[in-house]
Amino acid sequence: MDLKKLASALIPDDDLISADKYEEIYPRRSLAKGAEVTRLAPSPTGFIHLGNLFSALADERTAHTTGGIFYLRIEDTDEKRKVDGAVESVIRSLKYFGIKFDEGAEIQSDLNFYGPYYQRRRAKIYRTFAKKLIEEGRAYPCFCTEEELDAVRAEQNSLKLVTGYYGKYAKCRNLSEEQIYSNLRQGKPFVIRLKSMGDVNNKSVFHDAIKGDITVTENDQDVVILKSDGIPTYHFAHAIDDHFMRTTLVIRGEEWLSSLPIHIELFKALGFEAPRYAHTSSLMKIDGETKRKLSKRKDPELSLDYYRSAGYYPEAVVRYLLTILNSNFEEWEMKNPSADWRDFKFRIDKMSRSGTLFDLDKLSDISRTLVSQLSAEECFAFLKSWVDEFGTPSDKLHFKDEAYIIRILNLIMGVGGKKRRKDIERAEQGVRLMDYFFDDTFKPQYSYRFDAETVNAVLEKFAKLYDCSDDNSVWFSKVKTVAAEVGFCPETSEYKKNPEAWRGSVSDAAEILRIAVTGSPNSPDLCTIMNILGKERSLSRLASARV
């Protein structure tokens, strides 16, 4: 068979340049020894998953701790999955978490020498190499219909055989010249398949940068490399792109491990040197009794936008992910509490090999700790940016009074005190925490543990004594006075020795006041709260809290 003629019939494009030229167009990158070129290659579905961030972080850290390049490539070969604005969304989301690309799709950079970075715009390159493979007898047209393929699969299933297009099931592999041209003349749609030379009985050891030595079985599947619309499949695009974009380390999820044999064969058939691979273990989630990989479909709450809208401190998400990525990060963090996370020496080979269950508690703890370390001004800026995007109209109004919010934050966070409070774990929750400082959002539900007479007595007596300029000790001694007047024990320690002897203690008196002022039996220092509210509002709250 005249393969050259076949290739031209199958891929008639007359504007293709020679395959060798591409080696010159996309030369090897001149980077220092050990520098890694990594990439994030999402499909533009518009859904930014935590897994994307996880992977991006590994890519970005690997590139930037080795003096390499981290780029963005868009795998838009599947038309059906395309969503408008998805690329900008990826970039914006990652930027929010402090991750930036050096080059790639929609990236402002003078390094964009390896584009186009959208696979749909690289059709010519793929077609050039598909044509080359046909000429070399390493690829062939397949005219099988979806129905035929389904039937074969069903047969293989019933016979308990491995499914797929291989061996005797690769019907179009040995089509005669006449059959091919006849099909072509009839205008039958076709795909281009790789003519696999592999044998599943051959196994070899492959070194993965994370998993270590793994066993790979040779591929024997005649996989599709060019779909009937002339667009490549992931496998083919991956081989071409990562070669010509000069990726040195492909970091991707372990779900790709099973197609590694295909990729190895593809690189070999194309005469390319394969990059190194690092297959990351998946982020898991508890689903009923068992854990499973986080899924874009089933777990929309793990969208990156979820963390933004819930107001997690972005660096907390990054630091949490870093603790999963390299478990020695936590240890390093304790030794270098004020260091930038970017100073941590990330190591791809230190990554965990088993799937990690996503732990929201841990994330919250990290977020709380980080927020507690902010100054009141920094915290204000953080909350404000959340309020601007997600807050209620009254939140927005409240945040116009920066000085007032900062006073509150100083209290809530314990700025200046010996002990930092850790009340705020997320912007959303932090903003709600401040609701009682504003009359329009102060919606108390008074529920006292004492009878009306006692409650009213405490409220009235304290109102008479209260002075806004009282410092904490004066304020508290007044609470004690009131407590004693209603028959409560003014000293907690004494009360604890013999609780039966009293109706209550000074704590109970304080609780009544606290409920009156904040609507809740729990709050930060009540004296300071009343001071922030001012005399007038404090007294009016004491008055309206009577039963």
Add this chain to the structure above:
RNA sequence: GGCCCUGUGGUCAAGCGGUUAAGACGGAGCCCUCUCAAGGCUCAAUCCCGGGUUCGAUUCCCGGCAGGGUCACCA
């Protein structure tokens, strides 16, 4: 089902033949204390199972088992 990956407390995990088997989150308790938060102290809780190899296995080998992933003209 075939192939591949993984298996240390509830979770994340150190560990590379001999350890009282780190640490963190979470849980329990105590202290502090006007409540809460924080902080301090303390406690409970782990090597999937069975065979080897070895003086000695959580660590090495083999076999099970369990969990996960994947078997598309999706990535």
